[in-house]
Structures are given as structure tokens and as C-alpha cells.
Amino acid sequence: MSDANKEIVLTYYREIMNQANRQVNDQLIATDFVFVNPTHKEPLYGPEAFFGLVSMLHSAFPDIHFTVEDLIAENEKVVSYWSCQGTHRGSLHTVVGNITGNGSTFRITGMSRILIRDSKISEIRVCEDALGLLVQLGAIAKK
Secondary structure, eight states: OOOHHHHHEEEEIIIOOOOOOOOHHHHHHHEEEEEEESSSSSSHHHHHHHHHHHHHHHOOOOEEEEEEEEEEETTTTTEEEEEEEOOSSSSEEEEEEOOOOOOOOOEEEEEEEEEEEETEEEEEEEEEOHHHHHHHTTTTOOO
């Protein structure tokens, strides 16, 4: 089961996060899905809300790319350590407000704990370098 769950998570990064594939999003994300990230005011629920986030990221960073650096699976839990990079071209909605695209590039790392139930992603909890992202985009001054 762990290997099958790893494949689901790799498909999630490849098809949903990197390609914004709506069809795969609707196939892999459970109807009772929850997405939690400390930089978001509220959790996101369901495949529609999650794809809204994916679409916003692809609008802000048309070349966004996630690379899975490490993947560990045990039963229904998969933990990924990832890096992400892109070029800021469109509006990004953040905890410090909207940030207009300015052509700056970024590279951050993060970790996600992903729960798989019945071959679908039911929960994702993310911890990412949001401060590093905001500094690289010029939203927060470097000191």
C-alpha cells in the first residue's frame, strides 16, 4: 500500500501542482478533502476549493514547478519534502495582501503530510518557507 500511495502523491505533484490538470485534481482529491497551511486564514475544503488555489498559483507563477526531494510513506500517510520555484508574473494573494507580479524568481522548500484513503487524497497539511517566498518576491524587505 505504501508504494501505491507514493505513486498517488507523485501524480499529485506532477499533474496537479505542476500542470494544473483539473481532471486529475477531480479524480485524486476526495470530496471530504481538507488542505491546511499556516499561511492561510482558513482550511480549504473539497476538490473545487483546492483547485482554486492551484489555479491562483499558476496564474501568479505560470512556470511554477515542484520537485519532490524526498518521499516517505507508511500506511495511509505520505510525507514529502519538496522544493518549488517559479517566476512571479501575476497577482498572488498572501497573508500580507495581494502582490502584483514583478518578474522576480523564487525557490523555496517545504514539507507536506498527505493522507490517502481509498486511493484518494483526503488531507494535506503543509509547512513551507513562506517568509523566504515573500522576501524573494520583494513583499518583505531583506535586512
